[in-house]
Amino acid sequence: MNDTYDTYDTIVRNGLVVGRTETRAQDVAITDGRIAALLPPGAASAAEEIDASGLLVTPGGIDTHTHVRWPHDGIHTTDDFFSATRAAVLGGTTTIVDFVPPGDGDLLGRCRDRVDEAAAGAVVDFGFHPILTSADDATLKAIGAVIADGFTSFKMYTTYEDRRVDDGDAWYLMNAIAADGGLPGFHAENHELLESVLDHEVRAGRLGVEHYPRSRPGLAEAESIQMIALYAKRIGTPAYIFHVSGSEALDAVRTARADGVRMFAETCTHYLTLDDSCFRRPDAWKYIISPPLRGAADRDDLWAGVTEEVVVSVGSDHCAYRRDVKNVPSDDHRAIPAGAPGIEARTPLLFAGCAARGLGYDTFAAVSASRAAKVLGLRHKGVIAPGYDADLVLWDGEADWDADLAVKASSETFSLYDGMKTSGRPRHVLLRGTAAVRDGRFVGRAGSGRFIARRPRAVTA
């Protein structure tokens, strides 16, 4: 540690810094990978200085929802932790929270294996939400040890035959997670309703890609969220809802919060950026994502949710299918695997989206990083203040971000954002004080990302 005022490892000089309470011209002094001080411009010196004149300095982005190298149908998606996180950091994301895939056997062992897989390649820091598919004794018993190991948030699916938990399982799993200070999270869509609606659509012959949103109505999300809210209230636990897609789901979260439940909505880049007009495009196959893209009014309402602080986080739901795996020629949307890549696009599209809607830099920092850090327990992330990790993005607000030129997680995948150009692009990105992107070019090192072992919430008896 330095004990003199004016010696630091690195100073980010003359930037417009988006701090916790205000945005103003400051120098960010960094020591040992942490922010040591915020200083008046020119007040101190350091061995390394980064010129941020004319640039905006924001906390490194936190992508709360990625599926890197994701197993499906006996293979896996076409990226790996190096290629996916290189794409992420070039876009201004310095932390991802990915998932531990469902599987058989020792849950804690599978969590640790997933950490090892990521640690070998990742160039950003990372945490994981383990996916739980059963409330069997082994799982219930393992949850405490998994939380103690730093995996404090979980995902359960209320639909998909191969992994869903029923309401009873959800109840017992939520209780077990809450008892050890973890955060239960859900892919929330009511299974029975979806099954019936799909059956109806099959009989009506409406299976073309253009009909996809009808097969997964927002009502199914709302019903499932109501169930989770009821349980969360009874247990006294917070709850996290992954990928809230539109107004019906968001209203269910708003209602739960008005009823005193600490319920947090995550949405995704695509729900904030696109709408169901995509299903009329020639490349509509790309947009098969679950839950579906909703209407333009839903998209606008999600932005209202951002302002209301009901939406606490934005994930990319990155899942880099090979183009040929996703683009199966079919007039039946059930043949197309749901999901799409987007780890590279999340932060630039949020940056431009906030600007287009007149939301300040503070809102951008909140929704791209700081709220997620708080809700998910990423203690040293998401805020530019002394003591926090020096994960910083230095934005050139005038530069174009071009989806077609952005480095993707894999050359074999595709993009939802073809042809899109926005204003604002990261020029430099620091991960714990070390440059991972310099002048828009990747300069990071495979394996420099670290697992973030999160601490559980304090549980009062």
Ligand SMILES: [Zn+2]
């Ligand atoms: Zn997902």
